[in-house]
Amino acid sequence: MPIEIPKDKWPGSIKAITIGATPAEGGTRATTITVGGQTTLPYLQFEAPTPHKPVIAIEIRSRNPDDWSPLLVEAWGDGMADPAQWAKKAEEAGADLIVLALTLEDSPEDAVKAVKSVLDATGLPLVVWGPGQAEKDNDLLVAVSEATKGERLLLGICEDKNYRTIVATAMANGHLVQARTPMDVNLSKQLNILISDMGMPKDRIIMDPTTGALGYGIEYGYSVMERLRLAALQGDAMTQFPMLVTPGFEAWKTKEAKVGDGVPEAWGDWKNRSIHWETLTTIALVEAGADIVVLRHPESVKRVRDAIEELMVPA
Amino acid sequence: MALTGIQIYKLLPQTNCKECSFPTCLAFAMKLAAKQVELSACPYVTEASKKQLAESAAPPIRLITLKSNGTEVKIGNEVCMFRHEKTFYNKPGLFLRVKASDPDLAKKVAEADAYKVNYVGMDFSLDGFAIEADGDFVAVVKAVREVTKRPLILIGNDAALLDSALSLLPGERALIYAADSSNFESLADAAKKHKAALAVTADSLDTLADLTQRVQSKGVQDMVLDLGGKNLGEWLTRSTQARRLALKSNFKPLGYPTIFFAAQNGVDKEAVYAAQAISKYAGFVVLDTFAPEMIYSLLVLRENIYTDPQKPIQVQPGIYEINSPKPESPVLVTTNFSITYFAVANEVEGSGLPAWLVVTDAEGMSVLTAWAAGKFDAERIAKAIKGFDVASKVSKKQIILPGHVAVLSGELEEELADWEIRVGPREAVDLPAFMKQVLN
Numbered sequence: 143m144p145i146e147i148p149k150d151k152w153p154g155s156i157k158a159i160t161i162g163a164t165p166a167e168g169g170t171r172a173t174t175i176t177v178g179g180q181t182t183l184p185y186l187q188f189e190a191p192t193p194h195k196p197v198i199a200i201e202i203r204s205r206n207p208d209d210w211s212p213l214l215v216e217a218w219g220d221g222m223a224d225p226a227q228w229a230k231k232a233e234e235a236g237a238d239l240i241v242l243a244l245t246l247e248d249s250p251e252d253a254v255k256a257v258k259s260v261l262d263a264t265g266l267p268l269v270v271w272g273p274g275q276a277e278k279d280n281d282l283l284v285a286v287s288e289a290t291k292g293e294r295l296l297l298g299i300c301e302d303k304n305y306r307t308i309v310a311t312a313m314a315n316g317h318l319v320q321a322r323t324p325m326d327v328n329l330s331k332q333l334n335i336l337i338s339d340m341g342m343p344k345d346r347i348i349m350d351p352t353t354g355a356l357g358y359g360i361e362y363g364y365s366v367m368e369r370l371r372l373a374a375l376q377g378d379a380m381t382q383f384p385m386l387v388t389p390g391f392e393a394w395k396t397k398e399a400k401v402g403d404g405v406p407e408a409w410g411d412w413k414n415r416s417i418h419w420e421t422l423t424t425i426a427l428v429e430a431g432a433d434i435v436v437l438r439h440p441e442s443v444k445r446v447r448d449a450i451e452e453l454m455v456p457a
Numbered sequence: 458m459a460l461t462g463i464q465i466y467k468l469l470p471q472t473n474c475k476e477c478s479f480p481t482c483l484a485f486a487m488k489l490a491a492k493q494v495e496l497s498a499c500p501y502v503t504e505a506s507k508k509q510l511a512e513s514a515a516p517p518i519r520l521i522t523l524k525s526n527g528t529e530v531k532i533g534n535e536v537c538m539f540r541h542e543k544t545f546y547n548k549p550g551l552f553l554r555v556k557a558s559d560p561d562l563a564k565k566v567a568e569a570d571a572y573k574v575n576y577v578g579m580d581f582s583l584d585g586f587a588i589e590a591d592g593d594f595v596a597v598v599k600a601v602r603e604v605t606k607r608p609l610i611l612i613g614n615d616a617a618l619l620d621s622a623l624s625l626l627p628g629e630r631a632l633i634y635a636a637d638s639s640n641f642e643s644l645a646d647a648a649k650k651h652k653a654a655l656a657v658t659a660d661s662l663d664t665l666a667d668l669t670q671r672v673q674s675k676g677v678q679d680m681v682l683d684l685g686g687k688n689l690g691e692w693l694t695r696s697t698q699a700r701r702l703a704l705k706s707n708f709k710p711l712g713y714p715t716i717f718f719a720a721q722n723g724v725d726k727e728a729v730y731a732a733q734a735i736s737k738y739a740g741f742v743v744l745d746t747f748a749p750e751m752i753y754s755l756l757v758l759r760e761n762i763y764t765d766p767q768k769p770i771q772v773q774p775g776i777y778e779i780n781s782p783k784p785e786s787p788v789l790v791t792t793n794f795s796i797t798y799f800a801v802a803n804e805v806e807g808s809g810l811p812a813w814l815v816v817t818d819a820e821g822m823s824v825l826t827a828w829a830a831g832k833f834d835a836e837r838i839a840k841a842i843k844g845f846d847v848a849s850k851v852s853k854k855q856i857i858l859p860g861h862v863a864v865l866s867g868e869l870e871e872e873l874a875d876w877e878i879r880v881g882p883r884e885a886v887d888l889p890a891f892m893k894q895v896l897n
């Protein structure tokens with residue numbers, strides 16, 4: 143006798159959100175990406191198809207970072223000195239979109255120049271992050287936002303203390319915002335409400351619930367993402383946004399990925415370990431509902447892409 | 458799935474005779490539901506009701522224990538779909554598969570058996586070995602038993618061969634992999650004879666459920682399911698469906714833990730496959746590659762996913778001595794979140810430099826989390842310094858704060874007027890250099 147499989151039918155769904163705009167849409171991108179749109183939990187395709195696959199962003203910097211692991215330097219080589227070169231290499235490595243992180247040393251003019259050079263070098267949609275200091279973020283992101291009107295960039299990182307200026311400029315210039323909160327369902331909701339209350343259209347918010355790396359708090363991020371996704375499907379409108387997470391940044395901060403010498407022998411081969419660290423952090427978060435994962439190493443990109451392809455096979 | 462008081466009431470005689478010492482059958486039913494009384498207190502329950510109540514009391518996913526004369530691995534007994542609903546209890550067993558035909562088998566097993574890695578103060582290792590019967594099986598099982606004491610999975614379909622191999626493992630509980638519709642009778646006999654658990658495999662959940670019932674009628678209770686599935690998506694679907702059927706529908710024929718072979722589509726995908734299996738309900742995860750960096754990553758993932766969300770892993774607050782500190786050695790302050798403590802303790806220990814490490818009670822939170830939550834402030838730090846009587850141990854009254862909480866130094870100077878407060882680096886990796894260059 144065939145078993146009756148219990149199926150969930152949810153009242154809510156995740157918003158489908160598009161990043162990037164083609165010339166016809168007022169931008170210059172060769173391609174755009176759409177994420178979200180789910181009506182059930184991740185990849186349970188026996189309940190409903192997964193309308194958009196999760197996408198992989200590769201993180202590059204406006205200036206050559208001096209504190210990145212030698213393994214990343216080895217992977218990207220000279221490309222790291224020039225954001226346009228680096229973006230091209232990232233595209234070749236299989237990125238669906240590029241994250242360009244600006245730095246504290248950038249002036250608003252430098253920032254605009256770097257963003258434009260990346261936009262020229264690749265046709266992929268672009269995410270731009272400020273350096274992470276409220277005042278500086280505002281300076282740089284406002285300049286970038288105005289200089290790229292209509293591109294549907296994703297601007298970040300909006301946190302509770304600095305969301306106003308970034309949201310205002312994104313609204314005025316047709317961009318999206320990345321709303322980050324420290325691993326808490328209610329804080330995520332709250333920030334989304336604050337941003338929506340400013341009049342930001344709901345199809346221009348991506349939430350970033352923050353995560354920790356494997357071994358360094360991933361379980362908190364994992365469960366917060368599962369809970370956010372459940373809340374969204376249960377119909378809570380202020381959690382129905384696609385999720386972006388930064389496993390690359392988190393994983394490459396850990397000693398396991400960063401350090402090759404003087405570590406326990408049981409940690410095994412350094413390079414493979416680093417890739418596992420980034421890949422496994424990412425896979426766990428993809429299972430928990432990540433829509434955009436920001437990575438650093440090309441080999442991790444490849445492995446995560448393969449996994450996503452397999453998860454997307456219809457049931 | 459446990460029955461409610463009302464559901465239990467319906468199974469009782471409903472005569473309110475009071476012999477159970479409760480005023481009504483309903484009152485007794487409520488106590489039963491709360492597991493505060495034994496069913497035997499009612500002399501009048503029918504046999505049919507007894508059976509039904511016993512079944513409902515059984516865990517929805519059966520607990521399976523594999524045992525050797527050294528260690529045991531417990532799998533199953535899970536109660537939720539998402540870890541935040543309660544917690545995931547029994548960590549999936551990580552087993553390494555070896556082939557009986559492999560001439561280097563004994564060496565490989567010995568090496569993997571010795572593998573041990575420390576993660577935030579806990580020692581982890583592999584749980585056991587799976588031996589594939591493609592060579593001189595009996596001789597190999599014997600050889601493996603000489604180099605490892607860990608539980609075994611025996612992979613084969615020849616019941617006679619399995620029987621002789623199991624005879625070499627008296628007093629143990631191994632897992633036989635795997636019975637299908639063609640051989641389940643003979644394999645179930647072998648499992649029953651040797652008190653082994655039996656893995657069952659079929660190409661759909663329907664046929665699998667059918668098979669477990671047939672195996673059960675042969676007298677084998679301890680089963681493990683191989684759900685099949687050709688790729689990550691298919692396995693995720695089946696694993697979710699089986700778990701839901703067991704937990705939500707109380708569907709007994711699939712109320713068993715599962716087994717998953719991580720290298721089934723090649724060793725390139727092994728780590729990723731195993732990672733999904735660990736996150737998504739697998740009971741046993743069988744690996745083909747012994748690569749320490751992969752094993753370590755998977756052991757950490759398993760620990761993280763199976764950590765009780767209500768209880769962050771913590772260390773005892775107190776003053777810890779690292780590398781035999783002397784009175785003039787520096788005093789470092791940190792929180793009692795295990796990951797934080799070991800990040801700091803391991804760096805200092807590795808550097809060989811002596812130090813006193815004062816671990817404050819920050820309710821198991823990291824430095825910044827605790828600071829943001831008000832659990833790692835000047836007052837708490839001062840309380841720890843005084844409470845652990847640090848002053849009696851040192852000659853130099855100087856405290857090193859984590860760089861991330863430099864803002865606390867002013868207030869702490871007020872709280873601890875006779876101490877000098879210094880700010881250390883932000884990350885523990887930079888501590889040894891700081892201690893060498895700045896403190897001396």
Ligand code: B12
Pocket residue numbers: 323324325326329352353354358359362769789790791792794796797800801821822823824825826827828829830857858859860861881882883884885886888
């Ligand atoms: C995991 C996490 C949580 C977990 C808690 C985990 C735990 N048990 O602590 C949860 C989800 C519960 C949580 C909650 C909160 N969090 Co939180 N959380 C994190 C996260 C992602 C990782 C923290 C971590 O585990 N780090 C790893 C450990 C090892 O780091 P560490 O303790 O700092 O130790 C390092 C150094 O400090 C140094 N060190 C340690 N001791 C010493 C000693 C000396 C002498 C020296 C020199 C160095 C040193 O060495 C270590 C390794 O380098 C961070 C963001 C991030 N990615 O870092 C946010 C973060 C810490 N959280 C933050 C916040 C605001 C909160 C909340 C207040 C908000 C909320 N969500 O409600 C709550 C507070 C808790 C509460 N009220 O219950 C903020 C803090 C912001 C700030 N600067 O104030 C952060 C930075 C996120 C952010 N960017 O906003 N959080």
Ligand code: SF4
Pocket residue numbers: 469470471472473474475476477478479480481482483485498499500501502
């Ligand atoms: S002894 Fe049994 S029948 Fe009598 S009241 Fe108690 S539960 Fe009811």
